[in-house]
Every structure is written in C-alpha cells, then in structure tokens.
Amino acid sequence: MRxxxxxxxxLPEAQDLGECRPHYEAYAQWLAAQDPQLMRxxxxxxxxxxxxxxxxxxxxxxxxxxxxxxxxxxxFDLIPRIIPAHEWKSMEAGLVQRVTALNRFIHDxxxxxxxxxxxxxxxxxxxxxxxxxxxxxxxxVPNNIYSHISGIDxxxxxxxxxxxxxxVLEDNLRVPxxxxxxxxxxxxxxxxxxxxxxxxxVAPVARYPDLLLDTLRASSPATTAEPTVVVLxxxxxxxAYFEHAFLAQQMGVDLVEGQDLFVKDQFVYMRTTRGxxxxxxIYRRVDDxxxxxxxxxxxxxxxxxxxxxxxxxxxxxxxNAVGTGVADDKSxxxxxxxxxxxxxxxxxxLKNVPTFMCxxxxxxxxxxxxxxxxxxxxxxxxxxxxxxxxxxxSQAEIERFRAALLANPEGYIAQPTLSLSSCxxxxxxGIAPRHIDLRPFVLSGRTVQMVPGGLxxxxxxxxxxxxxxxxxxxxxxxxxxxx
Amino acid sequence: xxxRTADHLFWMSRYMERAENTARMLNVSYETSMLPQSxxxxxxxxxxxxxxxxxxxxxxxxxDEITPRSVMDFMVRNVDNPSSILSCLxxxxxxxxxxxxxxxxxxxxxxxxxxLEVNRLLRSGALERDPGEFFExxxxxxxxxxxxxxxxxxxxxxxxxxxMGTFLERADNTARxxxxxxxxxxxxxxxxxxxSGQPEASQEHDFYHWSxxxxxxxxxxxxRKVYSDVIKPERVAELLILRPxxxxxxxxxxxxxxxxxxxxxxxxxxxxxxxxxKLRAELSFGRIDEILATGLHAFFTQFLERVNSLGGRISxxxxxxxxx
Numbered sequence: 096m097r098x099x100x101x102x103x104x105x106l107p108e109a110q111d112l113g114e115c116r117p118h119y120e121a122y123a124q125w126l127a128a129q130d131p132q133l134m135r136x137x138x139x140x141x142x143x144x145x146x147x148x149x150x151x152x153x154x155x156x157x158x159x160x161x162x163x164x165x166x167x168x169x170x171f172d173l174i175p176r177i178i179p180a181h182e183w184k185s186m187e188a189g190l191v192q193r194v195t196a197l198n199r200f201i202h203d204x205x206x207x208x209x210x211x212x213x214x215x216x217x218x219x220x221x222x223x224x225x226x227x228x229x230x231x232x233x234x235x236v237p238n239n240i241y242s243h244i245s246g247i248d249x250x251x252x253x254x255x256x257x258x259x260x261x262x263v264l265e266d267n268l269r270v271p272x273x274x275x276x277x278x279x280x281x282x283x284x285x286x287x288x289x290x291x292x293x294x295x296x297v298a299p300v301a302r303y304p305d306l307l308l309d310t311l312r313a314s315s316p317a318t319t320a321e322p323t324v325v326v327l328x329x330x331x332x333x334x335a336y337f338e339h340a341f342l343a344q345q346m347g348v349d350l351v352e353g354q355d356l357f358v359k360d361q362f363v364y365m366r367t368t369r370g371x372x373x374x375x376x377i378y379r380r381v382d383d384x385x386x387x388x389x390x391x392x393x394x395x396x397x398x399x400x401x402x403x404x405x406x407x408x409x410x411x412x413x414x415n416a417v418g419t420g421v422a423d424d425k426s427x428x429x430x431x432x433x434x435x436x437x438x439x440x441x442x443x444x445l446k447n448v449p450t451f452m453c454x455x456x457x458x459x460x461x462x463x464x465x466x467x468x469x470x471x472x473x474x475x476x477x478x479x480x481x482x483x484x485x486x487x488x489s490q491a492e493i494e495r496f497r498a499a500l501l502a503n504p505e506g507y508i509a510q511p512t513l514s515l516s517s518c519x520x521x522x523x524x525g526i527a528p529r530h531i532d533l534r535p536f537v538l539s540g541r542t543v544q545m546v547p548g549g550l551x552x553x554x555x556x557x558x559x560x561x562x563x564x565x566x567x568x569x570x571x572x573x574x575x576x577x578x
Numbered sequence: 579x580x581x582r583t584a585d586h587l588f589w590m591s592r593y594m595e596r597a598e599n600t601a602r603m604l605n606v607s608y609e610t611s612m613l614p615q616s617x618x619x620x621x622x623x624x625x626x627x628x629x630x631x632x633x634x635x636x637x638x639x640x641x642d643e644i645t646p647r648s649v650m651d652f653m654v655r656n657v658d659n660p661s662s663i664l665s666c667l668x669x670x671x672x673x674x675x676x677x678x679x680x681x682x683x684x685x686x687x688x689x690x691x692x693x694l695e696v697n698r699l700l701r702s703g704a705l706e707r708d709p710g711e712f713f714e715x716x717x718x719x720x721x722x723x724x725x726x727x728x729x730x731x732x733x734x735x736x737x738x739x740x741x742m743g744t745f746l747e748r749a750d751n752t753a754r755x756x757x758x759x760x761x762x763x764x765x766x767x768x769x770x771x772x773x774s775g776q777p778e779a780s781q782e783h784d785f786y787h788w789s790x791x792x793x794x795x796x797x798x799x800x801x802r803k804v805y806s807d808v809i810k811p812e813r814v815a816e817l818l819i820l821r822p823x824x825x826x827x828x829x830x831x832x833x834x835x836x837x838x839x840x841x842x843x844x845x846x847x848x849x850x851x852x853x854x855x856k857l858r859a860e861l862s863f864g865r866i867d868e869i870l871a872t873g874l875h876a877f878f879t880q881f882l883e884r885v886n887s888l889g890g891r892i893s894x895x896x897x898x899x900x901x902x
Contacts, residue, residue: 146694147687147690147691147694148683148690149678149687330676331672331675331676340675340677341679343679344678344679344680349579349580349583350583350677350679350680351580351582352582354582355580355582365580366580366581366582367579367580367581368579368580368581368584368735368739368896368897369844
C-alpha cells in the first residue's frame with residue numbers, strides 16, 4: 096500500500112536520513128539538534144502541566160481507587176503537524192463552501208424540501224432517518240443557520256502518483272468537541288518551545304473563543320443589544336466537561352446545567368442569586384434527545400422542560416439547532432457533493448471519500464465481496480465504535496459484520512481503506528510515523544469564520560487508523576505556516 | 579450570578595477552611611502529646627478532637643481504642659469521614675471543578691494542585707514521617723488558597739460568596755474548638771472552674787493547655803501583644819470570642835460574614851440579614867464576664883445553633899432558591 100508522510104517525502108531508514116518536505120525543513124533541523132533526553136523531560140513536563148491545569152476527560156463508569164470518577168489525560172505529542180499556507184487556503188475555501196451548503200440543506204429539509212423534490216436525495220433517506228426531527232418542520236431560526244459550530248474531519252491519503260490528497264471523512268454538526276485541545280496544545284507548545292515560534296510564522300489560534308462568542312451573539316433571536324449567552328453542559332461527569340467549562344470561561348459567560356434553567360411564558364430563565372435572569376442564546380453541549388423532557392426523552396434531567404416551546408416561539412436560540420443530525424449522518428454524507436452543486440451551483444473543493452451505500456443492492460454485493468479491503472461503518476455510529484477495518488480485522492470479526500450487513504444493510508456504509516497520512520510522533524521506541532487526521536472548527540453566524548488549522552488527532556498504536564481519544568488516540572499542535 | 583455556581587463557591591471555601599482547622603487541631607494535639615501528661619489526659623485530648631467534630635460514634639464503630647495513630651488516620655485520610663482532611667480537600671476540589679469556569683485560572687490550579695499533592699503526600703508516607711510538617715502543609719495550602727482568591731478574583735458576588743463560606747466555617751470551627759477545650763478545663767483532669775482562682779499545682783499544666791489552644795488558632799503571639807499578661811483563661815476566651823481584631827475570633831468571623839452578606843443582599847427586609855446582624859451585634863456589644871456568668875458551654879451551644887441556622891438561611895435565600 097502507498098503511504099504518505101506529512102514530514103518526509105522519503106521516510107528515514109537505517110543509514111538513510113530520508114528526504115524532508117520543504118515546509119518541515121526548519122523544524123527538522125531544529126529537532127535533529129535537540130537532546131533526546133531533553134525532549135523526554137519536556138514530555139513529562141507537559142504531562143504534569145496538563146494534570147495541574149486539569150485538562151482531562153472523564154471516563155464513563157470507571158472509578159479510581161479513591162472512589163471518584165477517573166480523569167484521564169489525552170496524550171499530547173510534541174511534534175507539530177505542519178500545513179503550508181497554500182494548502183490551508185484551499186482547504187479553508189472548501190470548508191466554507193461545504194458548511195454553507197450543509198446549512199442550506201438543513202434549512203431546506205425543514206422547509207420546502209426542494210432537494211427531495213428535485214430527486215437529488217431519495218425522500219425515504221430523510222424521513223426515515225432517526226435524526227430527522229419533525230418538531231423542526233417550519234420552524235425559522237436566526238440567519239437560517241443550524242450548524243453554528245461544525246467540526247469537519249479531514250484526512251489525507253496518497254493518490255495514484257503518491258501525492259497527498261485531502262478528503263472529508265465526516266461532518267460533525269451536532270456537538271463537535273475537541274477545540275479546547277486545539278487551544279491548549281498551542282499554549283503548551285509555546286510554553287515548552289518558545290524558540291520554535293520565533294523561527295516559524297505560525298498562524299495564531301487563540302482568537303477562537305472570541306469568534307465563537309461573536310457567532311453565538313449573532314445568532315440571538317432577541318432584539319436586545321446585549322444578548323445573554325450561556326453554555327449548557329450535562330455536568331462535571333461528562334467526558335467533555337473540561338471543554339464546556341473552558342469555553343464558558345474564555346467567553347465570560349455562565350456555564351449552566353439543566354437544573355439551572357426554567358421556562359416561564361415561553362421564555363427561558365436561569366436561577367441566579369438575584370432572581371431569574373432571561374437567557375437568549377444557549378450553546379448546548381447536550382444532545383437533542385436530552386434537551387426537553389416534554390418533547391424528547393421524558394426521563395432526561397439534563398435539559399429543561401418547555402425549552403422547545405420557547406425555541407419554536409423564537410424566544411431563545413439553541414446552538415447548534417435541534418435536528419442538525421439529519422445532515423451529519425453517514426447515510427447522508429455521500430450526498431454532500433451533490434448538495435454543494437444543488438444549492439451553490441459550484442463544484443466541491445473538498446473531496447468526499449468514495450462510499451458504498453449498502454442499502455443499494457449492487458453496493459452491498461460489492462461490500463460483501465471485498466470486506467477484507469474495506470472499512471465498514473455503522474450509519475449512526477460515532478467515536479470510532481461500531482466500525483470494521485477490513486485489512487486489520489480477524490476472520491471472526493469479518494464474519495460478524497457480514498451477518499450484521501445481511502441483517503440490516505441500511506445500517507451500514509463501506510469505504511475503501513484509506514492509507515491515512517502519517518506524521519512523526521514520539522513513541523516508546525523514539526520517533527516513528529503514526530496516522531493522523533484533522534478537525535477544523537467552522538463557525539457560522541452572519542458569516543462563516545474559523546481560525547487557521549484545527550485539532551490534529553494521532554493514532555498512537557502502530558498501524559492503527561483510529562484516532563479517537565476514547566480509543567487511545569492523542570493530539571498534536573497544528574501549524575498553518577504563514578507565507 | 580447562577581445560584582448553583584454560588585453554592586459551589588460557598589462550599590469550596592467552607593471545605594478548604596475546614597481542612598485547615600482540622601489540621602490545626604490535630605497539630606496542637608500532636609504537639610501536646612509530646613508533653614509529659616497522664617495517659618488519661620492524653621486520651622482525653624485525642625477524644626476531644628473527635629467530639630469537636632461530632633465524630634465519636636463514627637470513630638467508635640471502626641476502632642475499639644483511642645490511640646493517637648488511629649485518630650490521626652481517621653481525621654486525615656479516612657474517606658468515609660466527611661470531616662477528614664482528605665475528604666475536605668476532595669470536596670473543595672470537586673466543588674471547584676464544578677464551577678472552574680467561574681474561578682480564575684490561578685484559583686482553580688491551586689485547588690487542583692492541592693488535591694493532586696495531598697494524594698501524593700499521603701501515598702508517600704509524609705504523615706507518618708512528620709505529622710507536624712504535613713499539618714503545616716495543609717495550613718499553607720489553605721493560606722495560599724485564600725491569598726490567590728483575594729489576589730486574583732474579580733471583586734463581585736463570586737468572591738463575596740467564597741468569603742462568606744470561609745468565615746462562616748471559621749466561626750463554627752473556632753466555637754467548636756473552644757467548646758471542647760474549655761469543657762476539658764472544667765473536667766476532673768484540670769484545676770478549678772473558670773474564674774474561681776486557681777490552685778498553684780495546676781497552673782503549670784494550665785499554661786500548656788491554654789497556650790495550645792492559642793497556638794491552634796495562631797493566637798499565642800497575638801495574646802501577648804494584646805494583653806501583655808500571663809495566660810489567663812478569661813482573657814483567652816475574650817480574645818477568641820469578642821476581639822474584632824483577632825482574625826480567627828468569633829466576632830471577626832461574623833464581621834466578615836456580614837460584610838459579604840450585605841454586599842450580595844439586595845433585599846433590605848431580608849431575614850437572613852436580620853438574623854446575622856443580631857448575632858453580630860450581640861458579640862460586638864457583649865462582655866466576657868456576662869458570657870462567663872451564663873456558662874461557656876451554654877454560650878457555645880447556642881452560638882453554634884445560630885451560626886448553623888444562619889448558614890441554612892443563606893442557602894435558602896441565595897444558593898438553592900425554589901422554583902418561581
């Protein structure tokens with residue numbers, strides 16, 4: 096299988112020093128001059144700092160010996176992932192285009208359904224979809240924006256000529272997380288290696304919370320000049336709690352739980368020490384199903400009863416909007432390039448990974464015949480669960496997926512196994528290439544904005560293609576070099 | 579600010595203050611145990627610690643005997659004992675974590691670091707190696723926590739609720755400490771009751787007893803400075819109850835509680851405010867001979883009841899308001 100490394104055009108081996116790509120040259124020289132012992136101690140230093148700052152994620156169900164919930168660190172790798180300016184420029188344009196089309200699509204689905212009537216997407220794909228929220232039909236939202244914060248997962252794989260090609264692997268339009276690691280990784284790199292930042296012109300990312308606040312304020316339905324924005328968290332035992340608290344603090348807004356909110360006369364209020372205070376914008380980090388026990392899951396205590404009423408009355412903004420899941424489902428993903436053509440009349444800038452939709456008999460047949468070469472994904476799966484990586488799977492796993500596919504073909508898609516690009520990474524034995532992906536965070540308010548780069552995740556296990564933190568993935572700082 | 583946030587901040591500070599006071603008590607008992615004394619007196623000292631925190635039944639359920647080692651273990655690292663130093667530091671940190679976005683980075687990191695460090699210290703046997711140094715460390719972390727709070731937090735409601743928690747807890751803890759220690763003075767091991775003139779034989783003993791109490795609230799040097807006198811129980815009581823300039827006295831603590839309460843209270847008809855102000859006024863205008871005439875134990879019992887009811891009122895009015 097062909098491979099593509101971000102740093103080396105030819106990987107170093109034994110006596111061969113390899114051939115470094117031009118945008119990594121300055122870094123490679125610096126790295127070669129570092130004492131390995133010093134790098135090791137920097138790594139330990141980073142870990143101590145992350146612990147003290149409390150940049151941890153909670154693991155559900157796990158208990159420490161002292162009985163409190165387990166808090167783990169996401170491994171942080173010292174070697175940055177570097178992207179040259181021209182590559183980012185085209186990626187950024189592609190992201191703006193893609194997210195704009197996705198928002199148009201969600202609006203269309205809950206209003207005129209032009210795209211269904213034009214036959215671009217089969218109607219049953221939408222209306223039979225569990226993520227389609229009939230409650231949202233005909234509901235107008237500010238700026239017609241549904242996905243205010245979008246995490247678009249991008250991977251790179253070699254084409255026939257060995258040149259790296261970017262592909263969108265997944266659109267995350269519900270409650271994408273990870274942006275706090277993007278920000279904290281940068282802070283850590285600047286703290287550990289200040290000299291690198293004077294040698295390289297790395298585009299800063301620290302402005303993200305500012306852009307996020309701007310996006311949320313722009314999404315307020317009220318006419319008030321000073322909308323009250325809050326972050327809604329499921330609470331401190333949620334795996335992404337650190338991020339919720341971090342973003343609330345960075346934006347200077349309240350971090351609320353469902354129990355802090357109540358609805359009266361179709362307006363949302365929070366309980367404060369000086370009585371009720373009206374809430375205009377809710378950046379929610381709680382899934383649709385838990386938002387309002389009167390409309391969705393009745394046992395949920397994470398949301399607030401009556402919220403949907405207030406929302407439909409246009410008295411509060413919920414970001415991301417309810418019902419965005421209909422557009423980030425893996426069964427909808429193959430249609431995104433068509434959406435771009437349909438709504439914008441443009442050719443997609445970013446590529447999709449070729450996808451077999453197992454609900455189609457011919458695609459199912461192909462998939463079943465090539466299970467050993469394909470990646471099979473559950474349509475509703477997330478977090479790297481419910482996935483078959485054919486080339487790495489045992490015969491038993493393959494047979495298990497074959498049975499599952501035959502029983503429920505609509506539940507699966509299949510894609511060729513991409514050889515994700517690699518990036519040199521510190522591992523036990525020293526520095527070795529490990530597979531990576533990239534999640535830029537795209538903000539849509541009155542305009543579409545983002546900070547350069549995103550979160551680079553790295554699969555720390557040799558050969559592994561799964562970068563999710565729940566599956567032992569780590570993170571790297573992502574540098575967009577300014578020209 | 580959010581009521582729930584205020585509640586977490588309030589309790590974060592209370593638990594930190596409680597950890598400090600537990601360390602102070604244990605440290606004094608540990609030092610006292612190195613003085614020559616009867617086995618019964620030593621035992622009474624350790625038992626006193628358990629009764630201060632109303633933990634004697636809990637302790638008895640776990641241990642047959644009262645030994646310094648097992649009392650220290652129980653009060654330092656027993657996770658089922660909600661007043662142990664470890665439990666308090668965990669509760670302080672959990673409360674801080676729940677509202678870390680409302681804290682400055684420095685305050686949060688101080689709390690988090692304290693928690694990580696106490697686990698490391700206890701695992702590495704620091705308590706066994708040198709209990710005094712461990713208790714000093716707890717005090718130091720509490721000083722640091724208060725200092726970083728005052729030094730970095732915006733002076734708004736969040737700070738006021740944190741300060742309120744600190745001083746309400748301190749008023750409670752100082753009163754409990756004195757109640758038990760003065761009670762011990764009245765008991766058979768020590769001289770005559772307060773104010774009745776002391777027989778010569780017990781005076782030396784009493785000196786160590788009273789100076790231990792003073793040192794547990796960092797008041798030994800203060801006493802000398804204020805009174806320029808030998809240690810007399812009435813004056814110890816006056817210093818720790820009525821002196822507004824003694825930072826750990828009941829009046830000083832109440833002054834801080836009320837100052838912060840007034841800053842967050844927007845309702846002039848608030849019952850919380852009225853009850854607090856009344857309690858403070860009684861201390862402000864109180865005299866030690868009147869208090870001694872009523873009996874110290876009765877005084878402390880009543881004081882504790884009223885301080886706890888003030889805490890309950892603060893909770894109901896600000897921290898856990900009912901649905902509108």
